[in-house]
Amino acid sequence: MRNAEPPHQVVASDLRRQLAAGDWEVGEKLPSRAQLAESYGVGTNVVQKAVERLIIEGLLEGRAGSGTYVAKPRERRRMIRSRHREHRGGSPFRADMAELGRTGTWEAHSEARTPAPEGIAQRLGIEPGALCVRTNYEFLADSQPAQLSVSWEPMAITGDTPIVLPEMGPLAGMGVVKRMRSIGVDIVTALEVPRPARATQEQANLLGIARGDQVLVIERIYFDGDGRAVETADITVPDARWEVAYEFAVDPAP
Missing domain, CATH: 1.10.10.10 (Winged helix-like DNA-binding domain superfamily/Winged helix DNA-binding domain)
Incomplete structure (x- = not known):
């Protein structure tokens, strides 16, 4: 083996x-x-x-x-989100798709020095208008749209480092956890809040679905060991193609 x-x-x-x-x-x-x-x-x-x-x-x-x-095949594939997915090294999305026998790729566009809107600033525990790097992602499974993500990273953390742009530099495409670890920031907690929503026209165009179709929006925040928020993202998954499942380990009885 x-x-x-x-x-x-x-x-x-x-x-x-x-x-x-x-x-x-x-x-x-x-x-x-x-x-x-x-x-x-x-x-x-x-x-x-x-x-x-x-x-x-x-x-x-x-x-x-x-x-x-x-089992009888589902019309939708199941996307597993687990506490272990961030510790496999590299991109969690690529690893998720590999476990399903699919090839995970993505396209990304980053904008540095972007002022944080009030809602994003509140999640990150920074002042509204504080400068961030905003990155828009389009994730593909076997070249077909699978999910979208909009990520925000405070430049106060990454601004003077080689990883300031997530998809450029020595750790391009390696995922938030590994990139942050390279500059001494250890992410220890991920908080995710899933909410049902309807696709906007822009989301529908990118995902190949109709405007108003059901989507799941996952609000994610990464925290370091001091409880500081170091990244947040909104992940949009088309409901017609994917169902999202959360996997949790159960501690053995003492």
Whole structure:
């Protein structure tokens, strides 16, 4: 197995490939955990984590006391947002899409020295009008529009550093967490507030949907260890194509 990925991700990727190839039909029962573990040469706990991931993605479904079955395909794909997504290195979006067997790319345009509007300033804990770098993103999955994002970073934090423009410099495209870490700012908390909304004309044009279509807007704020907000963004996801799921780890009982 490749050393670059944890064993459960390698198993999940191969199961995902077999499902896409039609090796198992919709409604068909998969081999048992023990059989899969023997086939892949891993422990049953590795297979368990791989299968749980594919259940979260909606590719498989578990039936109590019966086993795991191939789920009926959804019209929408599921986008997983997890507390672990920011710690995989590089771009979380690219990693998210790779786990779905898709190629994640994006286009971006940054404007430095942009005064923060009142709402953005309140999120970032800065004065209205304080200078920021605003970056508009168009994210693509297999070259098709997947989501939009508008990001704001205070220039008081990044202004005199090589990472002032997110998509230029030595860490271009590597994600907020890794970029900030390179200048000694460790992001430890992400707050996300999802809200339903209707697509504006501009959003509709970029996403290839109709004006007024349902979208999910996720308001995100990144905080460092001192509780300082270091970046905020509004992420817009078209509801007709994607459903957003949040994954949380449950601490084991003491």
